[in-house]
Amino acid sequence: MRARTATWFETKIRYEKMMEDGLTKPVTEAYVVDALSYAEAEAQIIEEMSAYISGEFKVKDIKQPTYKEIFFSELASADKWYKAKLQFITIDEKTEKEKRQNVFYLVQATTFFEAVKNIDEVMGKTMIDYTVASVTETQIMDVFEHHAKTPAEERNDVPEYEEQQA
Secondary structure (H helix, E strand, O other): OEEEEEEEEEEEEEEEEEEEEEEEEEEEEEEEEEOOHHHHHHHHHHHHHOOOOOOEEEEEEEEEEOEEEEEOOOOOEEEEEEEEEEEEEEEEEOOOOOOEEEEEEEEOOOOOHHHHHHHHHHOOOOOOOEEEEEEEEEEEEEEOOOOOOOHHHHHHHHOHHHHHHO
C-alpha cells in the first residue's frame, strides 16, 4: 500500500462505448486526476482518455472531492475504488470531552473487506486514534496521477515555431 496526498479532481466523461454485443451505447464514466486547477484537470483527462477512446468524447463534469489522500493498492486485482469516512478521535483539553473529526479517503481494493484492511494497514502506522465510520464503493473507473515530464519530454512539447526562433 502507498498513500498519496494531492489536489484531486473527479471528472466525468461521456462517449460512445462498444458493448460486448457489438452495439455502441452512450456511457458516462468517472475518473480522478491529479491537477492544480479545473483547466489542468480537464486537459489531463482529455490527454489520458485520448489513448483509450477512439472517437469523440466530452468532459461532462469536474469537481473537487472531499478527500485529499488516496491509498493505492499494489495488487493487480484491486480494480475498485472505495470512499472511506474515518473519524479521528481527540480529547478536548478544556472540556475533557471526546471530539471526532471526519476525514475522507479514496481507497483502492478488490473487495469491501480488503478496503477496510488497506485502511488499517496505512492508518496503523500512525499514532492517530480513529474509527472507520463508513466505506462505500464508488463508480470511479481509474485514478490518473500527475507524473513530472523528463527533460526529453519537455523538449518535445516545445512548438516548432519556438524551436526555429531559438
